[in-house]
Amino acid sequence: MSPHDPPAHDHGSELGEMQLRVRALETILTEKGYVDPAALDAIVETFETKIGPRNGARIVARAWSDADFKRRLLEDATQAANSMGHSSPVGSHLIAVENTPRTHNMVVCTLCSCYPWEVLGLPPVWYKSAAYRSRAVRDPKGVLADFGVTLPPETEIRVWDSTAETRFLVVPMRPAGTEGWSEERLADLVTRDSMIGTAMAGPPEVAAR
Amino acid sequence: MNSVHDMGGVDGFGPVVAEANEPPFHEKWEGRVLAMQRAMGYLGLWTIDQGRASIEAMNPIEYLSVSYYKKWFLGLERRVVEHGLVGADEIAAGHSLRPGTPMKRTLAAADAVRMTRGKYARQEPASPRFAAGQQVKTRNLNPTTHTRLPRYARGKIGTVEAVRGCHVYPDSVAIGAGENPQWLYTVVFTARELWGDDADPSITVSIEAFEPYLAPA
Numbered sequence: 001m002s003p004h005d006p007p008a009h010d011h012g013s014e015l016g017e018m019q020l021r022v023r024a025l026e027t028i029l030t031e032k033g034y035v036d037p038a039a040l041d042a043i044v045e046t047f048e049t050k051i052g053p054r055n056g057a058r059i060v061a062r063a064w065s066d067a068d069f070k071r072r073l074l075e076d077a078t079q080a081a082n083s084m085g086h087s088s089p090v091g092s093h094l095i096a097v098e099n100t101p102r103t104h105n106m107v108v109c110t111l112c113s114c115y116p117w118e119v120l121g122l123p124p125v126w127y128k129s130a131a132y133r134s135r136a137v138r139d140p141k142g143v144l145a146d147f148g149v150t151l152p153p154e155t156e157i158r159v160w161d162s163t164a165e166t167r168f169l170v171v172p173m174r175p176a177g178t179e180g181w182s183e184e185r186l187a188d189l190v191t192r193d194s195m196i197g198t199a200m201a202g203p204p205e206v207a208a209r
Numbered sequence: 210m211n212s213v214h215d216m217g218g219v220d221g222f223g224p225v226v227a228e229a230n231e232p233p234f235h236e237k238w239e240g241r242v243l244a245m246q247r248a249m250g251y252l253g254l255w256t257i258d259q260g261r262a263s264i265e266a267m268n269p270i271e272y273l274s275v276s277y278y279k280k281w282f283l284g285l286e287r288r289v290v291e292h293g294l295v296g297a298d299e300i301a302a303g304h305s306l307r308p309g310t311p312m313k314r315t316l317a318a319a320d321a322v323r324m325t326r327g328k329y330a331r332q333e334p335a336s337p338r339f340a341a342g343q344q345v346k347t348r349n350l351n352p353t354t355h356t357r358l359p360r361y362a363r364g365k366i367g368t369v370e371a372v373r374g375c376h377v378y379p380d381s382v383a384i385g386a387g388e389n390p391q392w393l394y395t396v397v398f399t400a401r402e403l404w405g406d407d408a409d410p411s412i413t414v415s416i417e418a419f420e421p422y423l424a425p426a
Contacts, residue, residue: 021282022245024303025245026241028304032295032307033308035248043248048240112214126226129225158397158413163417165377166393
């Protein structure tokens with residue numbers, strides 16, 4: 001591997017081998033009638049185009065705009081999320097936790113990679129990394145610093161370790177200077193990371209990442 | 210089991226590095242692995258916790274050195290052979306050598322687009338033993354099989370913050386001993402309880418703890 005190669009997510013040289021092995025297993029499972037390649041295509045396409053953090057962002061933007069919806073979201077996020085009519089209904093036990101000037105919430109799964117994929121899409125590589133999983137519960141301030149986030153000294157941090165089938169969605173604080181914005185415009189400020197708790201939403205002058 | 214998947218509080222993995230504009234899959238095969246995992250899960254032959262257990266049972270050196278979706282792939286490949294769905298000779302050959310076992314259901318493309326996560330809540334067999342606000346102590350459990358009580362939170366005093374209903378008990382279902390539904394609680398600990406007196410007093414950490422993990426404090 002030359003120093004100019006891109007960073008290897010799969011240790012570079014394994015790439016060809018993995019393509020072959022995965023294709024072989026798919027062939028076997030298909031020939032034996034266990035999977036339908038069209039269903040596999042549909043799953044991949046759904047995750048590439050339909051399920052992503054935009055779903056969560058719309059939920060947060062509505063919570064910012066509609067006090068009654070926010071109350072329902074914090075009471076029963078599964079029901080509130082499903083009332084939005086997204087393509088992937090939330091199966092069960094979504095819990096929304098609200099960031100305030102007093103408390104900043106941050107979500108991790110130290111044991112594997114539990115993540116509210118129905119509302120955020122697939123977890124980013126960093127969420128599944130040993131670095132995040134090991135440190136989030138021990139040094140959340142250090143992790144936030146890795147993301148360039150510094151909290152005011154009066155803000156307490158609450159880390160949620162997703163050790164069961166409950167899933168957590170952080171409702172970030174609404175950025176100042178967004179009074180009167182439409183839900184659509186507000187949703188552009190709600191980044192994926194702000195709904196995991198490793199970033200703040202906004203600010204208004206920055207387009208959503 | 211006490212293996213390297215239980216990472217909370219382990220030092221030395223370095224800073225968290227985020228990738229800008231990360232795609233859902235970095236390689237095409239990763240998407241196929243995820244899709245196969247879901248389609249095979251739909252057959253109903255194993256549970257999510259048996260899937261997790263098979264990944265946790267990997268050799269720790271392998272666990273730490275292979276990529277996320279390769280772990281899924283290796284777990285799936287192992288499971289289909291263990292369940293007798295595919296022969297090791299077929300894996301080696303790269304194609305099927307015999308007809309498959311007939312399945313009660315398989316995932317159709319029309320159903321694949323509307324994906325809903327499984328439901329794990331179950332009818333409660335009894336009243337919850339603990340209530341919100343109560344102090345509890347996590348048990349010092351060290352099963353050699355699957356558990357969802359992380360090592361860093363064993364033998365620690367915390368407070369029940371919420372009762373989350375009754376759920377399939379992973380420790381039981383993963384070893385084929387049935388769903389054995391148990392009450393689930395959000396239990397919150399101070400960082401000082403978990404990490405000692407030097408820890409930051411402004412930090413708290415919660416876990417989702419099944420009732421058998423807890424004793425009255």
